[in-house]
Amino acid sequence: MRRLLSPARGVLANRRLLAYAVAIAVVLVDQLSKAWALEALAQGPKPFLPGLLEFVLTFNTGAAFSLFTGGATGLGVVSLAVVGGAVVWLQQQNALPLARSLGAGFLLGGAAGNGIDRWRSGAVVDFLALIPIDFPVFNLADVAINLAVLCLAIDLLRGKPAEGA
Numbered sequence: 001m002r003r004l005l006s007p008a009r010g011v012l013a014n015r016r017l018l019a020y021a022v023a024i025a026v027v028l029v030d031q032l033s034k035a036w037a038l039e040a041l042a043q044g045p046k047p048f049l050p051g052l053l054e055f056v057l058t059f060n061t062g063a064a065f066s067l068f069t070g071g072a073t074g075l076g077v078v079s080l081a082v083v084g085g086a087v088v089w090l091q092q093q094n095a096l097p098l099a100r101s102l103g104a105g106f107l108l109g110g111a112a113g114n115g116i117d118r119w120r121s122g123a124v125v126d127f128l129a130l131i132p133i134d135f136p137v138f139n140l141a142d143v144a145i146n147l148a149v150l151c152l153a154i155d156l157l158r159g160k161p162a163e164g165a
Helices: 007-040 072-092 098-121 140-158
Strands: 046-049 053-060 124-130
Touching: 007 053, 007 072, 007 098, 007 124, 007 140, 072 098, 098 124, 098 140, 124 140
Parallel strands: none
Antiparallel strands: 046 053, 053 124
C-alpha cells in the first residue's frame, strides 16, 4: 500500500524543492549574465541606469570587497564547503518557513555561481558598478547572497511560535 505524505511533510518537501529551484535559477541567471558581460563589456564600460548603475567588467581573485585577493583556490574550496554545508543543513530542517527556504536557495545559488567562476578561471566575474557611491563592483551571485542574508534575518526575527499557539 502506498504511504501518503502528511500535509506538513508535503509542505516541507515543496519548500525544499523551492530552495533548490531558486538555487538553480540563481546559478543559471548568474552564469548567463557573466557570459554576457565577458562578451559585451570587453571593449569597456556601458552605462545602464545613468547616474546610478554602470556595467564594468572586472575580475576578483578574492572574496567580498576584494578580501583575500589571489586566494581563488582556497575560496573555491570555501564555496564548495558552503554549498555542501547548505545542502546538508537544508536536508536536516524539520520545518522550512518560506523565508528560510528562499534564503537557503539564494545562498546555494550565489555560492555556487561564484564558486564556478573560481574553479573555472581563478577569478569571479564582476560587472555591476554603483555610480553614486564608491562601492565594489559586484555580480548577480553577490546579490543573491545578500538576499539570502535578508531572508534568513527575517526568518530569525520571526522566531519560533509560542508553544500551544
